[in-house]
C-alpha cells in the first residue's frame with residue numbers, strides 16, 4: 286500500500302516521492318522502513334488529484350500543520366506539490382515544506398515564486414557550515430554546488446516572505462554547531478537543532 290499521507294505526532298504529512306538528490310549518511314531511510322507504523326516506500330508516485338482526494342476526507346482543522354516530507358525530496362514533484370499546497374491553503378491549512386534546499390537545481394529553474402503563497406513555512410536542511418563537509422555528509426548528485434544552491438534557496442524563500450528556517454541534526458560536534466549558528470545568523474535565518482529522528 287502506498288502511504289501518500291500519514292500522521293506523525295500532531296501533524297499530517299504528505300509523501301510524494303522516494304527520489305532524492307542526496308544520500309545523507311544519517312537519513313532515516315537507511316535504518317527504518319517504517320515511521321510510526323507507516324511504510325513510506327512507494328511503488329508509484331501519486332498524482333496531485335489522488336492526494337487531494339484523500340485529503341478531502343480529512344478534518345484538516347485538527348492538524349496544526351500539514352507537512353510535505355517523506356522518504357524523498359518533495360521538490361522532485363514541484364508541480365504536484367504546488368497543486369496540493371494550493372488546495373490545502375484553500376482549506377485553511379498551515380502548510381510546511383521540509384526540503385534539502387536543492388529544488389532549483391533539481392528542477393533547473395527558480396521554484397520559489399511557485400512556493401510563494403502556497404507554502405507558509407519552509408524547513409531547509411543545512412547539515413553543515415562548510416561546503417566540503419556538507420558534500421561528505423549529503424553526497425548530493427550536484428556535489429558541492431548543492432551547498433551554495435541550498436543557501437541561495439533559503440535566502441530567496443525568506444525574501445519571498447515565506448517563514449524560513451535552517452536545520453541541523455544534533456549529531457554534529459559542538460564547535461560545528463556553533464559555526465552553523467554563526468552562518469545562519471550571518472544570513473538572517475533561524476537555525477533549529479533537531480534530534481536524529483524528529484518530525485516536528
Ligand code: SF4
Pocket residue numbers: 305306307308309311312313314355356357358385410
Ligand atoms: S535529503 Fe532527506 S530524504 Fe534525502 S537522503 Fe538526505 S535525509 Fe534522506
